Amino acid sequence: MVSANTEEWVENLLNPQIVKEWQQSTVNTPSPQGYQGLSGSVRDKKNTSNKQVNKPDIANLQVQKAWEIALQPAKSIPMNFFMSYMSGTSLQIIPIMTALMLLSGPVKSIFTIRETFKPVLGNPKSQNQIYLMMILYVAFQGVLMFIGLKKLNDMGLIPNKTSDWMAWEKITDYNKGIRVFSF
Numbered sequence: 001m002v003s004a005n006t007e008e009w010v011e012n013l014l015n016p017q018i019v020k021e022w023q024q025s026t027v028n029t030p031s032p033q034g035y036q037g038l039s040g041s042v043r044d045k046k047n048t049s050n051k052q053v054n055k056p057d058i059a060n061l062q063v064q065k066a067w068e069i070a071l072q073p074a075k076s077i078p079m080n081f082f083m084s085y086m087s088g089t090s091l092q093i094i095p096i097m098t099a100l101m102l103l104s105g106p107v108k109s110i111f112t113i114r115e116t117f118k119p120v121l122g123n124p125k126s127q128n129q130i131y132l133m134m135i136l137y138v139a140f141q142g143v144l145m146f147i148g149l150k151k152l153n154d155m156g157l158i159p160n161k162t163s164d165w166m167a168w169e170k171i172t173d174y175n176k177g178i179r180v181f182s183f
Contacts, residue, residue: 062126076144096155101148110138113138
């Protein structure tokens with residue numbers, strides 16, 4: 001029947017007696033929640049506790065999935081803050097790249113928010129709740145951008161001090177009009 005070097009599970013799979021025992025033991029096993037079996041099968045006739053998922057359950061599942069999507073950037077805030085702290089404020093390629101990634105990543109995510117929430121959009125019952133979660137998602141992306149801006153400011157790459165604008169300052173001469181006496 002089977003060659004001598006085959007595995008035990010292969011022999012069990014090909015043995016009709018073992019397959020029959022396995023089928024009999026699984027007939028009474030309930031189907032997972034949300035599973036819709038073939039109509040007219042033996043399992044569905046015997047298992048009457050199997051219910052179809054109704055519309056409110058789908059709306060609740062969509063809201064739960066939307067919460068997962070909305071809180072995804074919040075879960076990365078502590079890690080990004082720690083990375084920003086540990087990379088230092090020296091003007092080297094790694095700290096600059098981490099700060100720029102903290103700016104570019106959230107901007108890209110904000111512009112693709114419709115695609116991010118696409119799996120849960122479309123149900124009119126949960127639409128308002130999902131819009132609230134989209135706003136929360138944008139807020140968390142804003143926090144990530146703030147970490148990046150703070151990092152760039154700590155490195156001195158954002159011109160926000162008077163000394164950064166000295167080239168465009170007009171020279172003020174306070175001695176103009178004062179006569180200087182020399183003896």
